[in-house]
Amino acid sequence: MSEPVLTFTDRGIYCPAGDFFIDPWRPVDRALITHGHADHARxxxxxxxxxxxxxxxxxxxxxxxxxxxxxxxxxxxxxxAKVSFHPAGHIPGSAQIRVEVAGEVWVVSGDYKTEADRLSEPFEPVRCHAFITECTFGLPVFKWRPEADIAAEINAWWATNAAEGRASVLGAYSLGKAQRVLSLVDPGIGPILTHGAVEATNAILRDQGLPLPATTQVTQDLDAKNVKNPLIIAPPSALGTPWMRRFGPASQSFASGWMALRGVRRRRAMDRGFVISDHADWDGLLWAIAETGAEKVFCTHGYTDIFTRWLKKEGYDAHVLETEFGSEDADEVSQEAEQVPS
Structure with a gap:
């Protein structure tokens, strides 16, 4: 009996025929990487x-x-092994990795989003025999609204704060989410300020030709309190720290798929939560899996048990795959979500 195309080891997902790993979490000789987030590109x-x-x-x-x-x-x-990389739609440059050995095809999704945005290469389904899928938001409660609706909400919040003399601070991860938010906002409302971690990533993506509005990095030399009507984009780790004091009166918000859950919004103690994610929602996950034509599905990082049970009911040969991948704001996974009927 021949070896499977991919096997699962304590170092990561391994291809015996090619002697390489995909997104390994321990040091290896050859690593194929789906995207640049730290839990996948180590x-x-x-x-x-x-x-x-x-x-x-x-x-x-x-x-x-x-x-x-x-x-x-x-x-x-x-x-x-024959390998190829195909758009995952998660962040700019993110890919699914297709591996073919002796005519059998497996695909590792990495992280993916099925809704097109203005920056990432749009997700493309890849036909395969076996599909390794994330399921970060693998519950029916997670259903994303159109991006245009979220853009309107963010801009209305910013404009209201500006009219009432408050700065607007929006928490967003420095790679992917921050740039997606930037692609949605209206620079006509006011200046856009960024934390250094966000601005460093902005510079790299601008050099690649991605269209981002003008931003100004917050430095010690910037008199932030005298900047009128600003939107400040910062990573979540900066929220609630002394770094925030330089802006004076401010409304704080957070952009994350977890904002769909009231318990998470309450624990974050934000003035606003914007439900926007770079991962597929429930419908997106099911659509993507169906489009692959795969009979065998492995589910990683997310609601793996619940999602796997659902897939089995639908006739898939589905399995939970234990990995060391994280998920967007994983510490905020709420018991409230886990109690939602699947």
């Missing part, structure tokens, strides 16, 4: 392979590593 591997559009952020985050690149959609033979 330091310490000998050689990396990622998409051309993911590479600049990875180099910034990982330093001087041995990083080879491949165009989105192009194929490469590694040992006895």
């Amino acid at each position: 330091w310490g591997h000998r050689h990396y392979l990622a998409t051309e559009s993911a590479a600049p952020v990875m180099r910034y985050r990982l330093g001087d590593v041995s990083l080879d690149t491949i165009p989105m959609g192009a194929s490469r033979t590694i040992g006895g």
